[in-house]
Amino acid sequence: MSHNTYLVALLVMSLGTACTDDPLTSMPASDSGSGSPTSFDPPLPSSATMSEEPTSTEPTTSSTSTGALTTTSGPDGSVCGDGAVGDEEQCDLGDANANIGACTLECKHASCGDGLVHEGVEQCDFGLGNDDSYNGCRPLDCQYGPRCGDGVLDVEHEICDRGELNGTGTTDDEFAPCSLMCGYYGRLLFITSQQFNGDLGGVSGADLKCHAAALAVGLPNANKYRAWISDNFQSPETRYDQWDLPGVPVILTGGLVVADDLLDLVDNGPHTGIARTEFGEALFEERVWTNTSAFGEIFSIDDHCDSWTAADGSLQARWGFNALAVEDGPEWDSWRAERWWTSFSVFSCKGLARLYCIDDGFVLEQED
Template sequence: EGDEACDDGNDVDADACTNSCKMATCGDGIVWVGEEQCDDGPDNGPGKACNEMCQPGSCGDGELGPGETCDDGNDDNTDECAACQQATCGDGFTWAGEETCDDGNDVDTDDCTNACEPADCGDGVVWEDMEECDDGNDVDTDGCTNECLKPRRVIFVTNAKFTGNLGGLSGADEECALAADAVKLPNAGSFKAWLSNGSNWPAKRLDTAYSGMYVLTDGTVVAENGWADLTDGELLHPVDLSETKMKVNAAPWTNTKADGTSVGASHCESWTEEMMPQIVGAFGSTNATDARWTDAMGTSSCTGEFPLYCIEDL
């Protein structure tokens, strides 16, 4: 009656006839059940949460909606607008022609770097579990090879045993070189004894700038990060293999502390004495991974026979 457009005799506001006795229509601010999905009244429109057809705005409708930085009207997430966000490295979508991978995270050490490039030896980023190092250059003779491996130098304990008369440090070095050469180890002539007298010791005699790995003759890693790691008082594995890869349980002559310096005067008269029982030499232990590997805090008469530690030193 009167100015009513309809009157359905109920108080349901969301059917075809609203409670103001007007015909339901898109834009009246009331969601007409079964006909409309949304209705924000005057706020309906292109790019709004509810469009002019009383349908929710959605990614891919070609209209820039709330929370969207772009909407190119397609469902292609490999172009410059992916999931209605401007394509960028790290969004989890590989932007065709711009990126070669995109794993959607900020982890730079997995198989897709933070530059959205596949991890590769030489990119300057260490690929976890795949590379030992990556210095981003093509120099094969520095601390990281062109295969992204750390250089390796061998350390072993001799099969042969010697009295304290080694012919001095030079004689001990010669024994190490001979042992390495007998089994055709690379750079056999560079091997030196891990041995100290009163005025000279490994920290003086060896390459302290080396940053690669020290390994046993079977490749087992003893120290991973060069001289500093070898001399920090904690090894990853005992130095217990000989040049022939035989397990050795012994106390090698050393007179050397874990830091590569001399223990003191326990050096068999600079490793030239074997006759006088009262003259002693200090030794290490092939069973130890702590400082005792080189300094077992014991001495023995120089008449005794013990092996030597030998270390590659290019």
């Protein structure tokens, strides 16, 4: 075979190999003549591309959404709030689900200790904080534990408790009404446990002695207490800030009512003897420095130990008789009618007597 004939035959063979139904793949040149791998993945044949089904975009019950609201609450496809109880739900009342109801917004049964108050069933629920202490929530039934307002006196925490009557100013016996904080509602009046001679440091010094007595036992408004005392210039009627405070009873330590209010005290006298100290100790037939009339006015322009600055035996002062041990009979009738509690007789200024102290800082707003 000639050289030209050989070249023609070789060209025919090459053209026959390249003619196929498949698309051509671009191949880089090779010095070796055997070819090298492509640097790009070859495209799929058209027949393979047309045979694949499009991927479904429909959600399945096992899928979870990202970046969008999840509409399923469990693998069974249940939704909390659809009214049907799913495998992972305890309950489902549909639109009636509520954190104050029998089925919560998480489709769980309401239970004591879940921190949610089931309306009409539970009074309280502090979750893990439930306990049987005062002001606590009982862990067994989520009902209130001992607390102010339950009508049961808890002597460790309360002075008085009349339940629904607390804070109304109403009482059903001879004792004072209860405040909203389970204390007695009223202006406290006490006789000092200490005795003093006539040198009180003036009327203001007598007030300071009342402050000290009230502070010693932790009484509210301790620095507002005033002595029931007069000199030749001032008296309770002129110097009390709250002389006219209607409807606020005057009471003793322990809650016994002395008068319906301060004006009742001066108009009608005390209902009972002023026989309790700041500590609640009972004292009877004691002298009390006053120089004050039954109406809260100055009794004498002379009998006041030189305006309560002298313990001089040559001077005298007016005093009151605080209480009788037996509140019955002619002597008791005279004690009340003649207002012996505030003006009974005179006594030497070097002698010892006590003071009456009354709360002059009571604030009505504390009951709001």
